[in-house]
Amino acid sequence: xxxxxxxLQKRDTRAYxxxxxxxxxxxxxxxxxxxxxxxxxxxxxxAVAIRDGAQLAAFAACxxxxxxxxxxxxxxxxxxxxxxxxxxxxxxxxRGPFDAGRAAQNMMLAAWELGxxxxxxTVHKGDAARAVLGLPPGHIVINAVAFGYADPAxxxxxxxxxxxxxxxxxxxxxxx
Amino acid sequence: xxxxxxxLQKRDTRAYxxxxxxxxxxxxxxxxxxxxxxxxxxxxxxAVAIRDGAQLAAFAACxxxxxxxxxxxxxxxxxxxxxxxxxxxxxxxxRGPFDAGRAAQNMMLAAWELGxxxxxxTVHKGDAARAVLGLPPGHIVINAVAFGYADPAxxxxxxxxxxxxxxxxxxxxxxx
Numbered sequence: 001x002x003x004x005x006x007x008l009q010k011r012d013t014r015a016y017x018x019x020x021x022x023x024x025x026x027x028x029x030x031x032x033x034x035x036x037x038x039x040x041x042x043x044x045x046x047a048v049a050i051r052d053g054a055q056l057a058a059f060a061a062c063x064x065x066x067x068x069x070x071x072x073x074x075x076x077x078x079x080x081x082x083x084x085x086x087x088x089x090x091x092x093x094x095r096g097p098f099d100a101g102r103a104a105q106n107m108m109l110a111a112w113e114l115g116x117x118x119x120x121x122t123v124h125k126g127d128a129a130r131a132v133l134g135l136p137p138g139h140i141v142i143n144a145v146a147f148g149y150a151d152p153a154x155x156x157x158x159x160x161x162x163x164x165x166x167x168x169x170x171x172x173x174x175x176x
Numbered sequence: 177x178x179x180x181x182x183x184l185q186k187r188d189t190r191a192y193x194x195x196x197x198x199x200x201x202x203x204x205x206x207x208x209x210x211x212x213x214x215x216x217x218x219x220x221x222x223a224v225a226i227r228d229g230a231q232l233a234a235f236a237a238c239x240x241x242x243x244x245x246x247x248x249x250x251x252x253x254x255x256x257x258x259x260x261x262x263x264x265x266x267x268x269x270x271r272g273p274f275d276a277g278r279a280a281q282n283m284m285l286a287a288w289e290l291g292x293x294x295x296x297x298t299v300h301k302g303d304a305a306r307a308v309l310g311l312p313p314g315h316i317v318i319n320a321v322a323f324g325y326a327d328p329a330x331x332x333x334x335x336x337x338x339x340x341x342x343x344x345x346x347x348x349x350x351x352x
Contacts, residue, residue: 001178001179002177002178002179002289003177003178003179003181003182003183003285003286003288003289004204004208004286004289006179007179007208007211007212007282007285007286008207008208008211010211010213011213012213012217027343028180030343030346030347031184031343032180032183032184033346034340034341034343034346034347035183035184035186035340036183036281037186037187037188037295037296039296039298040241041188043340043341045346046345046346046347046348047346047347047348048347048348048349048350048351048352049347049348049349049350050350051350052350055350055351065216079348079352089265089269092269093265093268093269093273093318094273094298094300094318095298096273097269097270097272097273097274097277098273098274098276098277098280098296098318098319099277100274100277101273101274101275101276101277101278101279101280101281102277102278102280102281102296103277104274104277104278105212105277105278105281105282106183106281106285109179109183109282109285110179110180110183112179113178113179113180119213120213120215120274120278122215122270122271124270132351133348133351133352134351134352135352136352139352142269142270142274143274164210164211164219165210165219167203167206167207167210169222170206170209170210170221170222170223171206171210171222171223171224171225172222172223172224172225172255172309173224173225174224174225174226174227174228174231175224175231175308175309175310176224176255176309176310176311176312176315
């Protein structure tokens, strides 16, 4: 499937079937994240891949808007390893989340090409998440992604046509 | 070209030929960014597309590591419209850059499928960038992407094999 078609058709989807993901699909999703570029090639992003039901529920409890996460087939926590010598606040603003967004998008597009739906979620309770995931000191997790086959009983989630703002509103030429 | 192949092959590339991009390629790149999802579908990302040489140079001067930007065929500033009621620091950490990373990755993959190289850059001097781009009050720009056909005289930039950490180092299962 052409990359452009996957990009246009991908919709964030929050209702998943109970079907597990094939092992090679999970590997492909993680490979896609790994291959995303990063600022100065510092590779600050790591993935914690969660499929265990109890662990999914515990991790879901670290976010404020995560009712879809315990029923996901896979959640990937995008763990950030801050840049040495850069204050954490600066890293969290300037570097980490942008690179995490690049990796997340790669993962979600690779999944969508295999017919697997996904939706990112924010991990609001950083300390709780560090404990649930057993992160080393200084490592942080702000964003994660839930994956699963779309629930066929949910309202046509793979074909949802959530409107976007018009291209003319999205783009400014040369200056605002 | 399959999305997964584009994802695996895409390399951040900083040396561009002087060739301009076809109009429909520019449009496709911007469409790809527009179609990226966003937290709560708030669509906080906007694009300022810059092709004018003087404007490219002025915008490049707003970043600390941008020698490749004045020679790009196109730069896209990822402007963020902060969420109402959310303190700017929180928005910049929790929301904006992650969604900007998703949009940037979509744009770069759509470009790569057309044989167009790209590389993101950080916009360190926010106030200068606001002036150069004429942004409305409260709008911010942290990240941008440069695009262009790879310079054939540069060392094989489209086929660069920058190593990534091994998948086994990138991924942890269930917990760190």
